[in-house]
Amino acid sequence: MARSYRTRRPRSSLSRLLSAAAGALALAAGLLTAAVQPASAASLTQVTSFGSNPGNLAMYEYAPAGLPAGRPLVVALHGCTQSASDYHGHSGWAQFADQWGFAVVYPQTNSSNNSLSCFRWFDTAQSTRGHGEALSVKQMVDKAVAQYGSDTSRVYVTGLSAGGGQAANLLADYPDVFAGGAIDSGLPAQCATSSSGTNACQYNSSGLGLTPQQWGDKVRNSYPGYAGPWPRVAIWQGTADYTVRPVNGDELRDQWTDVWGIGQTASSTQSLPGGTTLSTYNGPDSTPAVELYSISGMGHGLAVAPGSGTGQCGSTGAYFLDYVCSTYYTATFWGLDGSGGGSGGGGSALPAPTGLTVTGTTDTTATLGWSAVGGAASYDVYRDGARVGTTTSTGFTDTGLSAGTSYHYTVTAVDSAGAEGALSSAVTATTTGYVAQCYTANNYQQVADGRAHTSGGYTYADGSNQNMGLYNLFVTHTLKETSPGYYVISDSGC
Structure with a gap:
């Protein structure tokens, strides 16, 4: 357990200092003395032009090589004092992007926007549809969808702390854009609409005293006239969080179950690793619509579980706490593993083919081979993100290529119902000959x-x-x- 990173109850003098400096907007970051250590961010790329950017944010992105069109897109917002690189390096999103085949966009704020580099979840000029940071993130989504050919019905948003509060706002502002979301140690949508309201949201252990309908109205009023479908929402909250009190998890549960028109009594509960209790709230179709993950003894941060086993991910650091891989369970809840989503990340999606290699090339062809996947009826082969063939064998020859040219290939297994499994790792094939x-x-x-x-x-x-x-x-x-x-x-x- 990463106990050295757990937060403690803030002293009153520190609270007053934060109020004077930044309206107590720091959520986690400003209340911890540990500095965020820069993480490795291999292949993390900045996009410098993506729209009018009224929120003055930076856009970073990551995608596995040869990503086919029609894959999901995830937007991941960092916490206070963090950066896109920190979140990319610690959270585990890049690991599952490679494993299951999707792109990730990391918005990044800065100290000129907020002294502690917090996303401004409390400022209606920054957190409402068509304005400020909210619009900047929407423009990033549009840019990434155009770039990767992402499936617009499978765009998701997640965030930690202030990023979690802003993620909740984005789900309320743009339910027509985001199919699902995850709020990690964050706040309900539109919990505060000015800096003076942040303390009540963060530190009040009994909450704001609103009914589920009143919480739900904050979502419905964010995009008046919208009647659904609503995003599927995962909520992650530590029971020992003194920066964003645990009651926020309950209020988020109340807010989104009311939006879905379902009750606040869990359809089922189960125990997960790291002292985590999962409460699932099914929608009208009896599939999970809202999930609340309560992590016993965890302070303020994002839950990770370093390791190479199934369901493990990430690395520890300030605000990255060793309990359970929240990214894995969030991703499987959304169905990014091909399972269609469900409680506790269950599913029977076919795994990614392994052992993909280039077995031969000519000046116009490339021949591939890979290991068989149990349960696969066929395999789809992608060249530079576009499907170029389907085969029932574990080999394929791509034809009509240009001499002396490099191509990136990936493969997916397809079940008898025609559903694709996870995307393989990419390989590069270079044809022979010289390009005149x-x-x-x-x-x-x-x-x-x-x-x-x-x-x-x-x-x-x-x-x-x-x-x-x-x-x-x-x-x-x-x-x-x-x-x-x-x-x-x-x-x-x-």
């Missing part, structure tokens, strides 16, 4: 660029030594490079 290139320029430039040489005032193509005429600016030719360093005159066409 053509260059049109005057003789002077051809020599200057190293494709020709001069002798006795004339110009000659490198390799073929074909005479190109006088060495001057007024004679132009097209040279075709047929092999490295070998050029021929191709003025009639290349």
